[in-house]
Amino acid sequence: MMGTDGQGSSWLGARIGWDAIRATLSAQRVARRNFSHFLGGITLLLFLLEVGSGVLVLLYYRPDVAQAHASLERIVGEVPYGDLIRNVHAWSSDLLVLSLVAHMFTVVVRGSFRSPRELSWWSGQALLVLCIGLAFTGAILPWSQEAYLQARVGSELARYVPFVGNWLHHFLRGGDEVTSSTLQHAFGFHVAALPAAVTALIFLHLFFVQRRAATTPRDDDAPTMPVYPDFLVRQAAAWTATFVVVMTLAIFAQRSVGVAADPRLPSVVGARPPWYFLAFHHVVRVAPRDLLGMDGARFLVAAMCGVGLAVVALPLLDRRGSRLTAYLAWIFLLACALLSAYALT
Amino acid sequence: MEGINTCATCHATLTDAKLRGPAKDYVTSAHRDERIGCVGCHKGDPRDPTVGAHARALGFIAHPAQSEVAGICGGCHADADFIRHVNARLPVGQYALYSLSLHGRLAAGGDERAPTCATCHGKHDVLPPASPKSPVNRANVHKLCGGCHSDAKRMSPYQIRTDQLSKWEKSVHGLAFKKGNPNAPTCNSCHGAHSATPPDASSVARACGRCHEEELALFEQSPHSKGFRRRGLAECVACHSNHDVAPASSLHVGVTPDAMCTKCHANDEKPMKVADTIAGLLRGARDRSAAARATLARARDAGLVVPGSSFALDQLSTAELKLRAVVHTLDPMRLEAPIASIDRAVAEAEKLVSDVETTRKTERRGYYVALTVAGLLFLSLLLKSLELDRRRRQGTP
Numbered sequence: 001m002m003g004t005d006g007q008g009s010s011w012l013g014a015r016i017g018w019d020a021i022r023a024t025l026s027a028q029r030v031a032r033r034n035f036s037h038f039l040g041g042i043t044l045l046l047f048l049l050e051v052g053s054g055v056l057v058l059l060y061y062r063p064d065v066a067q068a069h070a071s072l073e074r075i076v077g078e079v080p081y082g083d084l085i086r087n088v089h090a091w092s093s094d095l096l097v098l099s100l101v102a103h104m105f106t107v108v109v110r111g112s113f114r115s116p117r118e119l120s121w122w123s124g125q126a127l128l129v130l131c132i133g134l135a136f137t138g139a140i141l142p143w144s145q146e147a148y149l150q151a152r153v154g155s156e157l158a159r160y161v162p163f164v165g166n167w168l169h170h171f172l173r174g175g176d177e178v179t180s181s182t183l184q185h186a187f188g189f190h191v192a193a194l195p196a197a198v199t200a201l202i203f204l205h206l207f208f209v210q211r212r213a214a215t216t217p218r219d220d221d222a223p224t225m226p227v228y229p230d231f232l233v234r235q236a237a238a239w240t241a242t243f244v245v246v247m248t249l250a251i252f253a254q255r256s257v258g259v260a261a262d263p264r265l266p267s268v269v270g271a272r273p274p275w276y277f278l279a280f281h282h283v284v285r286v287a288p289r290d291l292l293g294m295d296g297a298r299f300l301v302a303a304m305c306g307v308g309l310a311v312v313a314l315p316l317l318d319r320r321g322s323r324l325t326a327y328l329a330w331i332f333l334l335a336c337a338l339l340s341a342y343a344l345t
Numbered sequence: 346m347e348g349i350n351t352c353a354t355c356h357a358t359l360t361d362a363k364l365r366g367p368a369k370d371y372v373t374s375a376h377r378d379e380r381i382g383c384v385g386c387h388k389g390d391p392r393d394p395t396v397g398a399h400a401r402a403l404g405f406i407a408h409p410a411q412s413e414v415a416g417i418c419g420g421c422h423a424d425a426d427f428i429r430h431v432n433a434r435l436p437v438g439q440y441a442l443y444s445l446s447l448h449g450r451l452a453a454g455g456d457e458r459a460p461t462c463a464t465c466h467g468k469h470d471v472l473p474p475a476s477p478k479s480p481v482n483r484a485n486v487h488k489l490c491g492g493c494h495s496d497a498k499r500m501s502p503y504q505i506r507t508d509q510l511s512k513w514e515k516s517v518h519g520l521a522f523k524k525g526n527p528n529a530p531t532c533n534s535c536h537g538a539h540s541a542t543p544p545d546a547s548s549v550a551r552a553c554g555r556c557h558e559e560e561l562a563l564f565e566q567s568p569h570s571k572g573f574r575r576r577g578l579a580e581c582v583a584c585h586s587n588h589d590v591a592p593a594s595s596l597h598v599g600v601t602p603d604a605m606c607t608k609c610h611a612n613d614e615k616p617m618k619v620a621d622t623i624a625g626l627l628r629g630a631r632d633r634s635a636a637a638r639a640t641l642a643r644a645r646d647a648g649l650v651v652p653g654s655s656f657a658l659d660q661l662s663t664a665e666l667k668l669r670a671v672v673h674t675l676d677p678m679r680l681e682a683p684i685a686s687i688d689r690a691v692a693e694a695e696k697l698v699s700d701v702e703t704t705r706k707t708e709r710r711g712y713y714v715a716l717t718v719a720g721l722l723f724l725s726l727l728l729k730s731l732e733l734d735r736r737r738r739q740g741t742p
Binding site: 073074076077078081083084225229230233234236237240241243244247248251254257 | 730
């Protein structure tokens, strides 16, 4: 595709102006860092895998309470490679949230959120919220007993959010109760509204990152490397490794489709939220009845919302990208991990 | 008189709870209808807002005697013309059936303990049987009947057993009922409701046969049918018992000491050879079915989705039901057809699993190749990046 000696280009290279692109990419330099530098790219690949596998699953999925679970069983059991595609979709979703959180965490620890990268940070925060929205709506679509409970419990917890709790509760359910409307709304958001918004935000995020590249405060003097070929070869290796991990999980670790939802059935014993909600769920579950004169659960959810707002406002609260923020991030991560582990016991 | 009911309005304001309660209960009862009113049972004059409404001359009955209750209820419920105007879906034969029942006969004989309409349906708070709160609702009938029939003290004058409810609760019927099976029989399914009578030896098969129609028809073709009748044995009950009906799978046909056949037959009798043959056929079919079910369960546990497995299991269960029914003929030859159906269902289930396993193996081989290619690509990219590093260190562009 491309000329390797810089003297000329292949047929395609001549038509896309490869020499100019290569010259630009070679002139641009990025900091030479460890694995964490590729988390953004890995997240992007996982999102693309989600879109690709999601489109294929969509060919057979039916967003109807009477048919949703049966259509998923058909996808997994009868459609050629349906189980692989569905597993890729389910595993990529978990890995996407994981890589997003890891990406955000490294940015906080490194202080890369500080001025002038506020817009990168905020667009990244919006992406995190939208991707969790994608995961939440996606978890409802199988319309299994677990999915039904998740829709009910998840939307019920939303009530505790200060000021907008009731509205959020109603919005997530698409009404007052978890019904066919909930599934219909979850489907619409999962396959159209949220992916469109995420795609637009990804472009915006990349634009902001590109405009303010390599202005990370604490490693300004770190060694650099050209984007092409050094960084891109590494990024391609990271993408390939991610792909291998996703495929290995999809092939060897089957994701359950559960049993069809039946609102008349009693709650599943030991039902748990997805791993990224475990800590949050556990805090609400063990909340005391009364805390500082307020309903315990409401107080704790309000406190967690406060922490969330502080995270969003981080570039304004910590203008230097201080080490204290990095330490707090480590403590927060450790607390979440411990709470999640405790919730599993 | 229609439309005016000063009884309820006046009694609702009384301070004595015993007098206020009935008015309160009435307004939520099935009898809340201006064509019935309090006067429907108590007589008197509901238009008179004074105690004059209670005049004995008007036929007022404050507390109907136990022996009067059925007649009062029957006054309306046996009146087809009245009932068709008030609730056309209601039957009208309850009073006649009750009068013929053991309960009705005892009550008519002056037995104050014998149940009458209000004992089961309630008094002022009578609810439609479809209401989950009604004591005669299907979900509550066993508690209602058991309330008296499990009471040893209450039943002692009649010298009847009091273990029916506890036995039924552990029976295949009681367990199915507890699981919510809408077809599981409860007390009145066999004994009737208003006609409550214990089925005797001659009629028990007809009680069972109302649901187990095929089994009864096949049983009547068996040598047991005539033999039981000759000896006055209750047909189904002789092997299955009545309230504590055990699952069919645990009724051992055969010659082992725990087998049901040994209750009547000695091991050296000719029928025991037949029993042994049937036991062998049943054992074989049961083992093959269990193996097929285990294969499907193993596939499911291994994360394999086997399309058609539910249908195959349904076919297997249907064939097993058919086999269990045909056992009533006691004819080993007639077991062959249902056993062949079981074997076909077993073969189908095993083929389904085998097909899915073969497909899984083929897919896995392809996946391994793809993963190896991806792994090699990763390695080559890694090597390329190391080479780039080396060239940078050496200053080569």
